[in-house]
Amino acid sequence: MTERVAHLQEAEVTRLAAEYLHDPGDLVLFGRLSDVLNDDGMVDPTKVKTVAAELIAARPGLAKGAAVPSRSFGQGRQMSVDQGSGITWGAVLRGHD
Numbered sequence: 001m002t003e004r005v006a007h008l009q010e011a012e013v014t015r016l017a018a019e020y021l022h023d024p025g026d027l028v029l030f031g032r033l034s035d036v037l038n039d040d041g042m043v044d045p046t047k048v049k050t051v052a053a054e055l056i057a058a059r060p061g062l063a064k065g066a067a068v069p070s071r072s073f074g075q076g077r078q079m080s081v082d083q084g085s086g087i088t089w090g091a092v093l094r095g096h097d
Contacts, residue, residue: 005041009033012043020052022064027052030059 017024036047056063
């Protein structure tokens with residue numbers, strides 16, 4: 001019975017956390033269920049919001065709607081190496097202008 005109640009509590013936390021987190025299961029994964037329960041053992045929506053805000057502050061990428069970094073950022077050549085100067089690396093190494 002205790003496991004069943006804990007499962008239902010986690011489901012409610014996940015449902016409420018979906019408003020704030022891209023993957024609402026992260027709140028249960030990175031936090032503790034006891035942090036979002038009130039004195040009666042019920043899930044407290046205000047505590048869910050607070051814990052979600054703390055998690056987002058520590059890990060902004062977990063927020064709902066967080067910008068996903070570009071996969072090509074900083075990789076590969078962005079512009080031509082020779083921008084019309086006419087000088088090549090071979091000429092530089094040989095000491096010619």
